[in-house]
Amino acid sequence: MKQRLRIRINLAAINISFLLNFGAYYSVQGLQSSLNKSIGTQSLSALFVSMTISALILPPIVVPAIGERKSMALGTFAYSIYTIANFYPRPYTLIPGAVILGCGGAILWVALRSYIRAMSVQYSSIDKVDKDTITTHFFGVFLAFMSASLLLGNLISSAVFQSITLPTHEVSSKTNISNLTTQQTWTAKDANVTEPDTEISCGTHNCDYPSLIENARASETELIDSPVLNILFGVFAASQMLGALVQYFVLTDLQSDDQQDKQGGDCVDTKMIASGDAREPSKMQLITKKILATSKLNIFDTVGRLMIPLTFSVGLTEGFVMGQLTRDWMTCYNGIEYVGYAISVFGIGSIIASYGSGLLSYVVSRRTMLLVVLFLDLASALLLLFWEPNMTRDSWLLYVTFGAYGIIYTCRKTLINASYTIFFPGNKEAANSSSTLWMAIGGAVAYVISSTICNRVYIAILMAVSVTGTLLYYVAERIRAESRDQLKREEG
Structure with missing residues (x-):
């Protein structure tokens, strides 16, 4: 009974910590193109690239070395670094922060899957239930909280923005179009450009007047320096750090029921066993094997x-x-x-x-x-x-x-x-x-x-x-x- 309760507490702690982390992250991600323009989207591109590359290299090294619990806490803390970088959004802050997040995210997701699998194996041994069924159930509960996180942070950010009076600008060559808070009609005359007097709108018309768009997106905005944004990002960063602390101090270290179950039972090379050498392959061998298998599938x-x-x-x-x-x-x-x-x-x-x-x-x-x-x-x-x-x-x-x-x-x-x-x-x-x-x-x-x-x-x-x-x-x-x-x- 005590062990069953401990596993349920661990599952609740994971769900709450991911809700705290990703509720903040999804909101920050969704605001990048509006607040930070090309710098924001470039940082998200760097995030995807770093997560793709590091997923092949870092998890096999970090997760076995420090364990799933500490790996999740480390990965969650990496998310807060990117949020903090938004206090001063420049290429030399956002892009390194995104790279750190990508590396941490790769570690976080591998550690999460391993930890939930270990919980499922232990719980199935207590209740005498199929471990695959318990794994599916635990992941289903987790995904429900992840879906809620997509709503939570974004509702908070919109509520905060609506609670204040955002500045409305006259459109000129120095105005950042993304900062307009009401529907506006723009003309080439208003923008001080030598285009025909034609309405400029949003959506698919973003390239109708390149000179206006280029000047608009290059300018700094009042919103970026707004104390309200600093408070919002501060709350989000604190939420993510709290999630990391929950993972580090509330979760307990778990072990799978046996080494074969961990990582799907592929920790030991079958050829080595057949030859009488049951030593585990090195981390570099595991990484190389993973890269070669993925490349073979995509090429051949x-x-x-x-x-x-x-x-x-x-x-x-x-x-x-x-x-x-x-x-x-x-x-x-x-x-x-x-x-x-x-x-x-x-x-x-x-x-x-x-x-x-x-x-x-x-x-x-x-x-x-x-x-x-x-x-x-x-x-x-x-x-x-x-x-x-x-x-x-x-x-x-x-x-x-x-x-x-x-x-x-x-x-x-x-x-x-x-x-x-x-x-x-x-x-x-x-x-x-x-x-x-x-x-x-x-x-x-x-x-x-x-x-x-x-x-x-x-x-x-x-x-x-x-x-x-x-x-x-x-x-x-x-x-x-x-x-x-x-x-x-x-x-x-």
Whole structure:
């Protein structure tokens, strides 16, 4: 009874600590493109790159050395470094902070999976229940708290911004468009540029007057130096540090029931055992083996190559929502105080997709669900391309768009992760690494190009990648089905 209670306390501590950490992080991430412009999106790109690279190197070294509990506390503390960097947002503060976060995030997620697995194994031995069932249950509870964190921080940030009177600016060549808090109409005459007297709006018109946009985004804003922002980031950083302290002092160190269960039983090379040498491979050997397996899947496996575009599109979608959609639509049309509400709606769509895709998987094939997601993706993209919003009557439709992208992003991500596991049952570690790798690369590319290309072009690229990726996925499914049928005939 005492051991069961201890495990439940550990699970509660993990959930609360991640709620504290990611409630703050998701809000800070969503504000980057609106507050810090190109510097903010570049830092998020650096975050994705550093997390991708460090995921192959750091976890096999750090987690066994200091244990899961301390690794999670260290990773969570790294998130607070990026939040603190936002007090003085410059390239030499935000980008190093993002790199530190990326390294810490890679350690955090590996340690988390290992810790929850260890809890599940211990709990199953107490209650005499299948450990895979307990693992699924524990992860389900954890994901519910993660979904809540997507709402919590963003609702707080929007409530704080709405509680104060944000400065409204006359639009000029020195005005930062992203700081406008009400719907504005801009003309070339107002901006002191020699363009025709044509209305300049947000959204897909962000490149209509390059001189205005360039000057606007280059200027510093009153909001960045606002004491309110410092208080907000201070609360977020304190929340993340509190999460790290909960992990360090409340959690207890756990051990798996046996060494074979840890890391899926792959700690010892089977060839070494067969030859009578049961020594564990070195950390460098484990890292090299992981990199080679992932590279082999992406280079030499036909199905692995066919999965790349659709997996890549998940990162592109996330980058678009957290970058252009928040900056050039929600902030530009409605104001920065509404960004948190918009991302919260994105989170609600994500929650609906998480549970909905799981339920629908019993009655609808993955191909059918991906086709529906593609149609929703194309409809949302075409709406943004041709829609000229009037915020006095159309603001609700902008929130619907955020919710639609929450469904698109999460449903596609869930189905892709499931497909990698199903397509490569004997090589799950390389499959998981491949899906994480290409999603991260997609996110990094998205944040790099978000400030350099026009939104019309980006949306066109996003649609092309989504369509191509879905078609190639169908080919991958066909190849897998033919291989399975051929194997059955050979066995028969």
